[in-house]
Amino acid sequence: MKNLKNKIVTTCLLVFFAILLTNCTSKRILKKYYAFDAQSDSTLIQKNALPFSVIIEPFWAHPAYKTRQIALRTRSHELEYYYYHQWAEAPDVALRFLLWRKLKTLNVFQNVDLAIGQAYPNYGISGSIDRIEVKNPDKKTHYPQARIKARLELFDLKNRQVVVWHEFDRSAKLPKKFGMNQFVELINQMVNEESDIFIQKILKSLQ
Secondary structure (H helix, E strand, C coil), X not given: CHHHHHHHHHHHHHHHHHHHHHHHHHCCCCCEEECCCCCCCHHHCCCCCEEEEEEECCCEECCCCCCCEEEEEEECCEEEEEEEEEECCCHHHHHHHHHHHHHHHCCCEEEEECCCCCCCCCEEEEEEEEEEXXXXXXXXXXXXXXXXXXXXXEEECCCCCEEEEEEEXXXXXXXXXXXXXXXXXXXXXXXXXXXXXXXXXXXXXXX
């Protein structure tokens, strides 16, 4: 009789832990990934592309931001990284592909490639990201911010002399209680606006 009770208790405990384990796994927290989206200004679409071939070289990023983890600046010299919120691609890779898509969509050059193809390029484009982060509130702002600091360059591929460059350091206010998608939307908006300015500079210089 005692053995039977022990077996019943053991069975009940096993069932209980099985149910508990099932609930835990069904409610597990998933990682979320965020991507840039190229948004083209229709007024920049060119009927006749500039008669040049261009290669977009791999972009550079500060080592602290050359990661898929989204950075959070908690203090002036202190960074933390979100674990469950990550970039779909490292920011330097994402910015490079975004610019490539925009130049193709806007028909700016005859050829725009990410690697040297049949036609040897006349120009190259390089880029660098020095900051891309969520910034915690401080004594001056009192609200969180989305910040990106970057530089884009068009250079002559023969001598690597810079022909056009555009540098920007922008911040935008976030709600006190914000979702990560709101942060990415602001970064995406700023990146598209600044890359449009870079393209306008190219057109003005080379046309």
